Amino acid sequence: xxxxxxxxxxxxxxxxxxxxxxxCLPAGAQSDPAADAQTLKxxxxxxxxxxxxxxxxxxxxPSSQIALYLSMDxxxxxxxxxxxxxxxxxxxxxELYTDNQVDALIRGxxxxxxLGNIKSGAHxxxxxxxxxxxxxxxxxxxxxxxxxxxxxxxxxxxxIVDSTAKLQPVFEIKQWEL
Amino acid sequence: xxxxxxxxxxxxxxxxxxxxxxxxxxxQTHSAAQDLDYGEGxxxxxxxxxxxxxxxxxxxxxxxxxxxxxxYPQLMRAGMYLAYGMTERARAEFSAHLGQxxxxxxxxxxxxxxxxxxxxxxxxxxxxxxxxxVGEALPPHLSDESALLAVHLRIQQSGxxxxxxxxxxxxxxxxxRYLALLNLGNSAARGGDPIRxxxxxxxxLDEDAPEDEARVDEYLAIRDKVxxxxxxxxxxxxxxxxxxxxxxxxxxxTSLANRALLGYGWAAxxxxxxxLALKPWQALRQRSLLDxxxxxxxxxxxxxxxxxxxxxxxxGAYRESELLLTAELAELDAALARxxxxxxxxxxxxxxxxxxxxxxxTHSRQNWLSLDQVSVLQSDLTYLDELLISDxxxxxxxxxRDLLGLADKLQQWQxxxxxxxQLWEDKRQRRVERAAxxxxxxxxxQPAALGAAHREQRQRLQTLAQERNAMALATGDxxxxxxxxxxxxxxxxxxxxxxxxxxxxxxxLQLYRGILRWRxxxxxxxxLWQVQKPLTTAEATLAEAxxxxxxxxxxxxxxxxIDAGLAALNRLSARNDRExxxxxxxxxxxxxxxxxxxxxxxxxxxxxxNDYLAQTRLSIARLLDDAYRADPPSDGPQLPEVxx
Numbered sequence: 004x005x006x007x008x009x010x011x012x013x014x015x016x017x018x019x020x021x022x023x024x025x026x027c028l029p030a031g032a033q034s035d036p037a038a039d040a041q042t043l044k045x046x047x048x049x050x051x052x053x054x055x056x057x058x059x060x061x062x063x064x065p066s067s068q069i070a071l072y073l074s075m076d077x078x079x080x081x082x083x084x085x086x087x088x089x090x091x092x093x094x095x096x097x098e099l100y101t102d103n104q105v106d107a108l109i110r111g112x113x114x115x116x117x118l119g120n121i122k123s124g125a126h127x128x129x130x131x132x133x134x135x136x137x138x139x140x141x142x143x144x145x146x147x148x149x150x151x152x153x154x155x156x157x158x159x160x161x162x163i164v165d166s167t168a169k170l171q172p173v174f175e176i177k178q179w180e181l
Numbered sequence: 182x183x184x185x186x187x188x189x190x191x192x193x194x195x196x197x198x199x200x201x202x203x204x205x206x207x208x209q210t211h212s213a214a215q216d217l218d219y220g221e222g223x224x225x226x227x228x229x230x231x232x233x234x235x236x237x238x239x240x241x242x243x244x245x246x247x248x249x250x251x252x253y254p255q256l257m258r259a260g261m262y263l264a265y266g267m268t269e270r271a272r273a274e275f276s277a278h279l280g281q282x283x284x285x286x287x288x289x290x291x292x293x294x295x296x297x298x299x300x301x302x303x304x305x306x307x308x309x310x311x312x313x314x315v316g317e318a319l320p321p322h323l324s325d326e327s328a329l330l331a332v333h334l335r336i337q338q339s340g341x342x343x344x345x346x347x348x349x350x351x352x353x354x355x356x357x358r359y360l361a362l363l364n365l366g367n368s369a370a371r372g373g374d375p376i377r378x379x380x381x382x383x384x385x386l387d388e389d390a391p392e393d394e395a396r397v398d399e400y401l402a403i404r405d406k407v408x409x410x411x412x413x414x415x416x417x418x419x420x421x422x423x424x425x426x427x428x429x430x431x432x433x434x435t436s437l438a439n440r441a442l443l444g445y446g447w448a449a450x451x452x453x454x455x456x457l458a459l460k461p462w463q464a465l466r467q468r469s470l471l472d473x474x475x476x477x478x479x480x481x482x483x484x485x486x487x488x489x490x491x492x493x494x495x496x497g498a499y500r501e502s503e504l505l506l507t508a509e510l511a512e513l514d515a516a517l518a519r520x521x522x523x524x525x526x527x528x529x530x531x532x533x534x535x536x537x538x539x540x541x542x543t544h545s546r547q548n549w550l551s552l553d554q555v556s557v558l559q560s561d562l563t564y565l566d567e568l569l570i571s572d573x574x575x576x577x578x579x580x581x582r583d584l585l586g587l588a589d590k591l592q593q594w595q596x597x598x599x600x601x602x603q604l605w606e607d608k609r610q611r612r613v614e615r616a617a618x619x620x621x622x623x624x625x626x627q628p629a630a631l632g633a634a635h636r637e638q639r640q641r642l643q644t645l646a647q648e649r650n651a652m653a654l655a656t657g658d659x660x661x662x663x664x665x666x667x668x669x670x671x672x673x674x675x676x677x678x679x680x681x682x683x684x685x686x687x688x689x690l691q692l693y694r695g696i697l698r699w700r701x702x703x704x705x706x707x708x709l710w711q712v713q714k715p716l717t718t719a720e721a722t723l724a725e726a727x728x729x730x731x732x733x734x735x736x737x738x739x740x741x742x743i744d745a746g747l748a749a750l751n752r753l754s755a756r757n758d759r760e761x762x763x764x765x766x767x768x769x770x771x772x773x774x775x776x777x778x779x780x781x782x783x784x785x786x787x788x789x790x791n792d793y794l795a796q797t798r799l800s801i802a803r804l805l806d807d808a809y810r811a812d813p814p815s816d817g818p819q820l821p822e823v824x825x
Contacts, residue, residue, distance in 0.1 A: 040584065043587075044232075044583060047587040047591060048232060050591070051590055051591075052236050052243070054753055103228050104228065107228050108224065111220065111223050112220055112221070112225075114224050115224075
């Protein structure tokens with residue numbers, strides 16, 4: 004049987020080695036994800052894309068399609084809570100915003116708010132914005148636009164823009180020419 | 182690599198957004214994207230839905246690309262692929278930016294990420310090549326990452342250089358300087374050069390703390406690691422005083438304190454100060470038994486008691502350790518019994534009971550490793566810590582989670598496609614019914630019949646106009662008086678020859694006829710226009726109706742839109758079913774493999790605990806044996822003498 008000193012040495016060395024192994028793990032150990040997972044993902048993404056195209060073609064043909072987007076250009080003077088949109092006399096969509104959604108909008112994201120169908124001819128698009136104003140007070144504003152629906156898709160962007168001149172938010176509806 | 186990829190993608194996002202004046206720091210301003218598709222992609226990305234973000238950008242690409250942002254949408258897409266664990270696609274996309282007359286920041290960024298990708302793929306030569314190609318236009322925060330990558334590359338290729346010669350490597354570092362010094366020190370320690378390792382560790386400790394409060398926690402965590410590593414390095418060199426001093430630098434309220442307390446005890450024990458060693462070990466013994474350092478103290482404490490000849494205390498401590506280890510093993514066995522691929526997947530799928538598995542924002546997804554909130558693993562978290570934080574494990578979990586997300590998307594599509602197919606089948610049915618109705622009512626033939634009548638009317642009018650038949654078009658009083666005149670002339674012809682007729686009757690009738698004809702001719706042009714006007718209007722309407730009827734007839738005969746739509750639906754439905762099946766199979770396989778890995782890891786811990794338990798029991802037996810031999814009972818059974 005080994006003496007206490009050698010027992011002690013062996014134990015200490017073993018523990019030291021173990022501890023060093025734990026401490027000195029490389030800080031950025033690398034490995035590759037499976038290639039087949041990448042292939043599966045790629046195929047699924049392509050399928051998702053093709054399905055979106057088909058859905059749009061089937062349900063929202065260009066001759067009747069209307070798409071509404073929402074964007075925020077800075078948000079110092081307005082904290083968005085909700086948006087409602089009316090086409091002529093009918094409310095077609097409304098959205099209550101989470102912090103995540105607002106954050107995504109503030110960081111430059113654009114939300115596709117509504118995709119639907121309308122008849123050709125003249126229409127009035129109205130958007131109602133609710134939130135907090137420059138001094139944190141409840142703030143409600145509306146914007147509207149007269150549009151002419153043709154056989155081309157109608158694409159509108161609801162824009163919330165900080166006006167540094169007026170020190171308050173400005174709400175606009177912009178029609179995109181396709 | 183998943184977590185690494187996610188951090189890269191986040192960094193890329195930050196850079197890309199900054200380049201668009203839509204950068205993330207709270208102090209900076211943001212601008213909405215100028216291209217709606219690009220903006221929509223960003224919107225999904227910032228909410229953590231990488232799959233939808235990539236789909237949106239791919240869709241935009243297929244429809245003609247994105248405008249207004251130069252190379253950035255493509256660069257962002259490459260970053261999103263990287264974040265989504267599709268490294269090969271990301272590599273291809275980053276490579277596509279090179280040699281295209283791209284702006285310098287784009288070129289440098291692409292080179293930097295290609296260097297990261299090559300490094301992760303262990304292609305260090307390519308990583309070095311890309312890193313060397315990075316110029317001066319890299320955004321500042323990426324420059325720091327680039328400098329850290331250069332350090333890691335150096336470590337992988339030739340180990341840590343001496344601190345004196347590492348200046349060119351360390352000079353460009355800013356926030357990552359602490360981490361670089363720690364990793365260089367660890368590399369030297371692994372390479373068997375504790376002196377060099379200690380020089381790096383001390384250099385890190387000599388650094389000033391960051392001024393940015395947000396980085397202080399990170400700095401303190403690295404400093405704890407450095408103190409711990411430095412302590413063990415001194416311990417290895419038998420410089421116990423320095424080791425103790427280093428271990429004392431570790432904050433006691435961190436996870437690394439356990440390891441430092443253990444090391445401090447061993448440092449004291451190494452120069453036979455067992456009483457001092459007992460202090461940290463006993464403190465350690467009060468901590469969670471799930472930590473390996475605490476488990477080790479179960480053996481170390483009684484061993485120290487033995488060294489100071491406190492046999493009774495040692496025996497008591499060993500017996501307590503035996504109980505604790507037995508209980509721990511039972512819990513471990515229960516955890517192992519619960520571990521299965523199906524159960525793991527059920528928890529991963531159950532977003533409601535585990536919010537960490539839901540789609541979160543980019544930041545929370547990046548730190549997803551919330552398997553700790555999955556109940557099957559809850560009790561075993563500390564055992565699994567080491568495994569859970571490994572890049573390989575993170576990449577596997579992230580992949581599994583991505584596949585689950587995609588399967589969920591395709592499942593939703595499967596449901597929608599059934600509805601769409603039904604909608605179009607209904608449309609076809611309605612068309613058949615409508616066609617029958619049209620056939621029955623001869624609706625489609627009516628424009629042709631009306632057209633013929635119209636042509637006949639037009640012809641008659643033309644004849645009247647040529648003949649200037651004013652009386653045929655006469656209206657109002659003229660027409661009524663003309664009818665009355667005709668009746669009077671008829672009566673006159675029947676009464677002719679009778680004596681009581683006034684003699685000038687014929688002359689008067691002739692006069693009236695002349696007057697009426699004159700009046701009718703006066704009104705002829707107006708009356709002709711009045712008749713022609715509605716005919717002309719009807720002509721356009723009839724032509725339109727006829728065209729529409731022809732078109733409807735053609736549609737009814739061929740049904741090209743419904744057939745094409747249904748065919749496309751069926752094609753994509755079949756493809757969706759195939760991909761969904763493949764995804765589910767892959768998910769099941771990966772779930773099982775992940776559960777196997779977790780089980781294997783827990784089994785290894787079980788072996789370790791069993792070793793501790795065996796040592797404890799042997800020590801108990803040895804102490805009892807020594808006691809028995811030192812003071813054998815006089816009236817009890819005698820141990821047999823062992824013959825040499």
